Amino acid sequence: MRRLAPVFVALAMTCGGAAAQNTVSVGVDTAHPGAKIDRHIFGQFAEHLGTQIYDGIWVGKTSKIPNTRGIRKDVVAALKDLHVPVVRWPGGCYADQYHWRDGIGKKRVARVNAAWGNAPEPNTFGTDEFMDFAQQIGAEAYVSLNIGSGTVKEAADWVEYMTAPTTATLGKERAANGHPAPYAVNYVGLGNESWDCGGLMTPDEYLQQMKLYARFVNNYNTAVPTQKVAVGPGTDDTAWTDAVMDTWKKRHGWSFDLNGLSLHSYTWGAWPPSHPSTGFGEDEYAFLLKDTLHMEPLVAKQSAAMDKFDPEKKISLTVDEWGAWLAPTPGSNPAFLQQQNSQRDAILAALNLNIFFRHADRIRMTNIAQMVNVLQAMILTDGPKMVLTPTYHLFKMYGPFQDATFLPVSFDAGTYKFGDITLPKVDAVAAKTKDGKIVVALTNIDAKEAVSFEVALPGVSAGSAKGEVLSAPRLDSVNTFAAPNTVKPKAVTATVANGKLSVTLAPASVTVLTLN
Numbered sequence: 001m002r003r004l005a006p007v008f009v010a011l012a013m014t015c016g017g018a019a020a021q022n023t024v025s026v027g028v029d030t031a032h033p034g035a036k037i038d039r040h041i042f043g044q045f046a047e048h049l050g051t052q053i054y055d056g057i058w059v060g061k062t063s064k065i066p067n068t069r070g071i072r073k074d075v076v077a078a079l080k081d082l083h084v085p086v087v088r089w090p091g092g093c094y095a096d097q098y099h100w101r102d103g104i105g106k107k108r109v110a111r112v113n114a115a116w117g118n119a120p121e122p123n124t125f126g127t128d129e130f131m132d133f134a135q136q137i138g139a140e141a142y143v144s145l146n147i148g149s150g151t152v153k154e155a156a157d158w159v160e161y162m163t164a165p166t167t168a169t170l171g172k173e174r175a176a177n178g179h180p181a182p183y184a185v186n187y188v189g190l191g192n193e194s195w196d197c198g199g200l201m202t203p204d205e206y207l208q209q210m211k212l213y214a215r216f217v218n219n220y221n222t223a224v225p226t227q228k229v230a231v232g233p234g235t236d237d238t239a240w241t242d243a244v245m246d247t248w249k250k251r252h253g254w255s256f257d258l259n260g261l262s263l264h265s266y267t268w269g270a271w272p273p274s275h276p277s278t279g280f281g282e283d284e285y286a287f288l289l290k291d292t293l294h295m296e297p298l299v300a301k302q303s304a305a306m307d308k309f310d311p312e313k314k315i316s317l318t319v320d321e322w323g324a325w326l327a328p329t330p331g332s333n334p335a336f337l338q339q340q341n342s343q344r345d346a347i348l349a350a351l352n353l354n355i356f357f358r359h360a361d362r363i364r365m366t367n368i369a370q371m372v373n374v375l376q377a378m379i380l381t382d383g384p385k386m387v388l389t390p391t392y393h394l395f396k397m398y399g400p401f402q403d404a405t406f407l408p409v410s411f412d413a414g415t416y417k418f419g420d421i422t423l424p425k426v427d428a429v430a431a432k433t434k435d436g437k438i439v440v441a442l443t444n445i446d447a448k449e450a451v452s453f454e455v456a457l458p459g460v461s462a463g464s465a466k467g468e469v470l471s472a473p474r475l476d477s478v479n480t481f482a483a484p485n486t487v488k489p490k491a492v493t494a495t496v497a498n499g500k501l502s503v504t505l506a507p508a509s510v511t512v513l514t515l516n
C-alpha cells in the first residue's frame with residue numbers, strides 16, 4: 001500500500017479572504033432527461049457487526065433507553081426522517097453463518113458471531129424484530145440468504161416463514177409469534193461475497209448453488225414481489241459477472257430468474273484499511289477522494305460487461321456495499337469496524353451518489369456500509385447518546401433526488417491538485433424531482449479555494465432556489481456526542497437571473513438547491 005507523509009494540515013474552509021474565486025459554468029440539459037434515479041440508490045446496510053444491532057438499534061424492551069418493542073426511538077426517528085428506502089440485513093459475511101430459526105419465537109439460541117470478533121450473539125434481534133425495525137423506519141426489507149453454511153431448504157423455509165399465509169404451517173408459526181399478516185420481502189440476496197468470506201467459491205461453484213436458491217426459494221406474499229440479487233464482483237475483473245450473466249441468459253423454461261447482480265466496492269486505499277477517520281490532513285483527503293472516484297470506471301466496466309448479456313438492462317447492478325472503510329477508532333475492538341465520519345466522508349458519499357445517478361439506467365439499488373456504528377455510518381451511539389454524522393446530513397440533503405429523473409449536465413470540472421494527486425475541482429448533478437422541480441447538487445472538491453458556480457437552466461424561469469450547504473471548519477471535522485453540530489447543513493438561497501443560478505461554494509463543501 002502506498003503510504004502518505006503524515007503531514008497534518010489544518011484548513012480554514014470559509015469563503016472569501018485571499019482564496020481565489022474560480023467560476024464554473026454548468027449547463028443543465030432539461031430537454032433530454034435520462035433515467036429515473038431509483039430511490040433505492042439511497043439504501044442502507046445493517047449487519048450483525050460490532051455495536052450496530054445490539055446497542056445501536058436494539059436495546060431490548062426493558063431498557064431505560066426509550067424504545068418501541070426494544071428498538072431505539074431516537075435512532076428510528078432519525079432514520080425515518082431520512083426516508084431510508086431499503087435496509088439490507090443480516091449481513092455481509094455474517095449472513096452466510098446466520099440460521100434464522102435461532103432468532104424467532106420465545107426461546108432464542110445464543111451463539112458466537114464468528115464473522116466479527118467472536119462477539120456474543122444473543123439472537124434477541126431476529127426476523128420479526130428486523131421486520132418491525134424496517135416498518136418503524138418506513139424501509140423495505142432486503143434479506144441476505146445463507147448460501148455458505150445453510151441449505152436451500154433452510155432459506156426456502158425462511159422466506160416461507162416471512163411470506164406464507166397462515167394456512168401454511170410456517171405462516172401459522174409466524175402468526176403464533178405475533179405476526180399474522182405476511183411480511184413484504186422486497187429483495188433477497190443469494191449469498192454474499194461467495195468469492196471470499198462467503199465460501200471462497202469459483203464462479204462455477206457459486207452458480208451450482210445460486211441456481212437452486214434462485215429456483216426454490218419462493219415468496220408467497222402475492223401483494224409484493226421479491227427481487228433476487230445474485231452475488232456479483234468485488235473488483236473490475238468481469239469474469240464473475242460474465243459467468244453469472246451467461247448462466248442467467250441461458251436459463252429457460254421454469255428454471256429461475258434474477259433481478260440484480262451485486263457489486264461491492266469500498267474506499268480504503270489498500271487492504272487492510274489503515275487511513276485514519278480523524279486527525280488527517282489534505283494529503284489523506286485528496287488520496288481517499290481519488291480512490292473513491294474509481295467507482296466510476298468500475299461501474300462503467302461492470303455495466304458494459306452486463307450489457308453483452310442484458311442490453312435491455314433488466315438486471316440491476318446493485319452496489320450493496322460501498323463507502324469509506326477506514327482504520328478502527330483507536331481503543332475500539334478492531335473486529336467491530338468502528339470509525340468516525342468527517343466532512344471528507346460526506347463529500348466522498350456525494351461523489352459516489354453522483355456516479356450512481358449517472359449510471360441510473362443500470363444501478364437501481366445501492367446500500368451504503370453501514371447504518372449505525374459501523375464503517376461509514378449515518379448514526380453513532382454510545383449508551384443513551386446518539387449523534388448524526390456528516391454522511392447522514394449529506395443523505396438528507398440529497399433527498400430530493402429520490403425517484404427524480406436524471407438531467408444531463410455539462411461543465412469543465414477543472415483540476416484540484418495536492419502533491420502528485422490530481423482530482424477534478426468540482427462535481428455537479430441535476431435532476432427533475434417527482435413533483436417537477438429542478439434540483440442541482442454542486443460539490444467543490446478543492447480543499448483550499450472557493451468556487452463560484454453559474455448554472456444555466458434553459459427554459460427555466462424560476463426566480464430563486466433554496467437548499468442547504470454542508471461545509472465544515474476543517475476537512476476532518478466530525479460530530480461527537482459532546483459537539484454534535486460541528487458539521488451540520490445550513491440553509492442557503494440563490495437567485496436565478498436570466499436563466500442562470502449563481503452560488504459560491506466554500507472549499508470542500510456540497511450544496512443542494514431546488515428551484516422554486
Ligand code: AHR
Nearest residue numbers: 091092093094192193369
Ligand atoms: O461491511 C463489512 C463487510 O465487508 C461485509 O460483511 C462483507 O460483505 C464485506 O467484506
